[in-house]
Amino acid sequence: MSNLNDHLKSAAPFSETEREAVYRAIFSRRDVRSQFTERHIEEHILMRLLTAAHHAPSVGFMQPWNFIVIADRDIKGRMRTAFDRANAEAVKMFPEDRRTPYSALKLQGITEAPVNLCITCDRSRGGPVVLGRTHAPDMDLYSTVCAVQNLWLAARAEGIGVGWVSIFREADVRQVLNLPPEVIPVAYLCLGYVDVLYDMPELAVKGWGQRLPLDDLVFRDGWGLTLKK
């Protein structure tokens, strides 16, 4: 084993320009359903995004993710059919006064997006005992979500929009993508270059919901306790 200290490097704050770039990615990232252009995503750009995802934190360095890149029109078509079936079930779950506004929302861009990407979690990776997962078995799923968010922010910087589609019966996703039982489909993403994005979440633009005040969500030293002023 090499000297540990050889691996410790200076970790200064970023320059103001660099820091602003990180915040711009975070604040201008959107969940895209309608703005995809037809422009092809080059393989080396796609691999940059997957490399970003692969550098997410993972519990016990488990790296439980796989990346299923979907470009095939037939597979996309079957996923679109799976979405339509689940969404027809979803609309009926809402109170009557929400069904019309719900149905007016576009909630996926599966066939328009040049690339679909399923990020999965292999719950068996790393064997029966994984460091950090001994008391929190879902940490592998959470690690996989960190990979999703890394990719989403990198995509924003590349001018690529990402939409997360979650309205599927899991059994349909498993069947179309031929997933083994120990593998969970954590995120089904649609990717494509965008020329425009909304300046706030689409569900806010369309009046479905609004951003909560941050101050209401911050507690100090325990649930429900606010800052003494």
Add this chain to the structure above:
Amino acid sequence: MSNLNDHLKSAAPFSETEREAVYRAIFSRRDVRSQFTERHIEEHILMRLLTAAHHAPSVGFMQPWNFIVIADRDIKGRMRTAFDRANAEAVKMFPEDRRTPYSALKLQGITEAPVNLCITCDRSRGGPVVLGRTHAPDMDLYSTVCAVQNLWLAARAEGIGVGWVSIFREADVRQVLNLPPEVIPVAYLCLGYVDVLYDMPELAVKGWGQRLPLDDLVFRDGWGLTLKK
């Protein structure tokens, strides 16, 4: 409702400098246990990090998260005790030949970090039916993890290290932080300024595990299918 198109703004790729900053945050982010300095985290910097977290994607714009900021020494001490109890259980779960290396790892910096932060998920927020959660009930937990990763990357840009501690009995976390039953403690994070970081994951530096080759994790159009070359 305002004209939807008024909210569509140009979304060009970032400049090369900006893009590199986003990737630098992603690639140089570390799970920190030992490098925290005592430097105080100013309130406005902390709020910048929480604002970044609050701009994560959330299913149906549910925003299920709360942020419990912990500075109190007594609360930190109780969390440290909870960690020690769980970690004593954890070590016994490993095969005998892994117990000594496991015990040599430092897996938390609870009392050294100036700020601890518990990011929770309120599963009841948004009522009984949430858009996008109808078929995937764990999407609220995944949204909360996206908030964690946003904060982690923003912190890197600010020169602040973050460590995610997952070795607790959940009941202990609930008791110390007084969480209501519908609220899940998704992530317990330690935050503090750092002067140095490892140039690769600490578990790789210390020989616990190594990064998997990305190419082995990428499939095309279905599980197990690799790119035709």
